[in-house]
Amino acid sequence: DVKVTQSSRYLVKRTGEKVFLECVQDMDHENMFWYRQDPGLGLRLIYFSYDVKMKEKGDIPEGYSVSREKKERFSLILESASTNQTSMYLCASSLPTGWGWGQPQHFGDGTRLSIL
Amino acid sequence: DQQVKQNSPSLSVQEGRISILNCDYTNSMFDYFLWYKKYPAEGPTFLISISSIKDKNEDGRFTVFLNKSAKHLSLHIVPSQPGDSAVYFCAASPGGATNKLIFGTGTLLAVQP
Numbered sequence: 001d002v003k004v005t006q007s008s009r010y011l012v013k014r015t016g017e018k019v020f021l022e023c024v025q026d027m028d029h030e031n032m033f034w035y036r037q038d039p040g041l042g043l044r045l046i047y048f049s050y051d052v053k054m055k056e057k058g059d060i061p062e063g064y065s066v067s068r069e070k071k072e073r074f075s076l077i078l079e080s081a082s083t084n085q086t087s088m089y090l091c092a093s094s095l096p097t098g099w100g101w102g103q104p105q106h107f108g109d110g111t112r113l114s115i116l
Numbered sequence: 117d118q119q120v121k122q123n124s125p126s127l128s129v130q131e132g133r134i135s136i137l138n139c140d141y142t143n144s145m146f147d148y149f150l151w152y153k154k155y156p157a158e159g160p161t162f163l164i165s166i167s168s169i170k171d172k173n174e175d176g177r178f179t180v181f182l183n184k185s186a187k188h189l190s191l192h193i194v195p196s197q198p199g200d201s202a203v204y205f206c207a208a209s210p211g212g213a214t215n216k217l218i219f220g221t222g223t224l225l226a227v228q229p
Contacts, residue, residue, distance in 0.1 A: 004159070031215050040125075042205060042221035043160070050214045058216075090159055094215045102148025102167065102209040105217060107159030 003027070004108035006091050012114045019078040021111050023091030031094045032074035033105060034058075034066060036087040043090065049074055050096065081115045088112050119143050120208050122220035130228050135193040137223050139206035142187065148209040150217070151180060151191045153202045160205060164191070196227045 007022035025032065031050050035043040035058075045058030047066040055066050063085060067075045074093075078085055092105040121140045129135045137151075147168040152160035166173040166180045166189075173180050179192045189208075193200055203224050207217040 009157075033216075035219075040221060042122075043219040045216065048214060048216060056214070092159075097148075097209070097212065097215045102150070102165065102211075103215050104150055104162040104165060105215065106162065107152075109157070109159045112157075 004091055004093055004106055006089075006108040006111050008111050009109065010112045010114075012116060013078075013081050014116055015081060015083060017078075017081045019081050019113070019115075021076040021078075021089055021091075021113070023074045023076070023093075023108060024072050025074075025091075025093040025106070026072065027093065027106070028071065029093035029106075030071070030096050031105075032068065033092040033094075034064075034074065034076045035090045035092065036060070037090055037110070038087050046076065083115050086113060086115045118221075120206060120218045120220040122204075122206060122223050124223050125221075126224040126226070128226045128228060129196045131198055132195045135191075135196045135200065135225055135227065137191040137193075137204050137206075137225065139189040139191075139220055140187060141189065141208050143208070143210060143218075144184075144187065145210055146208040146218075147211045149180070149182060149189050150207045150209075151178075152205045152207065152219075153200075154205065154222070155202050163204075193225075196225075198227050198229050201225055201227045 033048040094105040150165040154160040
């Protein structure tokens with residue numbers, strides 16, 4: 001089974017802090033993704049990466065950056081945390097679609113981040 | 117602009133009956149569709165998928181139907197069980213090697229014993 005592990009289940013930080021959310025996958029997947037989930041808005045893509053050191057902006061990248069130095073690890077960085085970044089953050093990984101018809105993304109259990 | 121829409125925020129069904137969850141999309145270039153199930157405080161779990169060359173895919177109690185002309189996707193759960201109570205998200209892929217997905221806003225299914 002694919003295992004996607006997010007470093008923290010719950011995190012509380014203060015406004016203005018730099019926040020790091022870590023994600024590790026064990027299936028040698030090329031693609032990795034960061035989403036946030038908010039009530040009534042579903043899952044919204046923040047950033048994704050299709051290879052080491054490669055990244056692309058998703059639908060809501062403002063206020064975030066990412067880092068992928070190793071294939072198995074994808075980090076989300078809140079440069080200067082604000083209260084509107086309080087949310088559930090979900091990491092996912094997948095094979096590329098070149099392996100066949102679309103591929104499911106496999107998710108971690110999420111990090112509930114509160115910014116005070 | 118919401119490209120993938122789940123217009124019912126919630127659905128309540130009796131145990132043993134059929135649950136039908138619906139999803140509409142606007143982009144005719146989507147070529148792969150998925151359903152995910154999410155319990156509170158857990159990540160979404162992949163349930164079932166269908167490619168655009170098919171109109172039906174079945175896996176045990178779960179069947180996904182795709183109507184490309186109507187741009188409509190549905191998930192049928194038969195028979196429904198209390199453990200099926202969760203939020204269900206549909207998702208669509210616009211293709212491309214990066215496997216990006218567009219998610220709907222979710223439907224909360226409550227299966228009453």
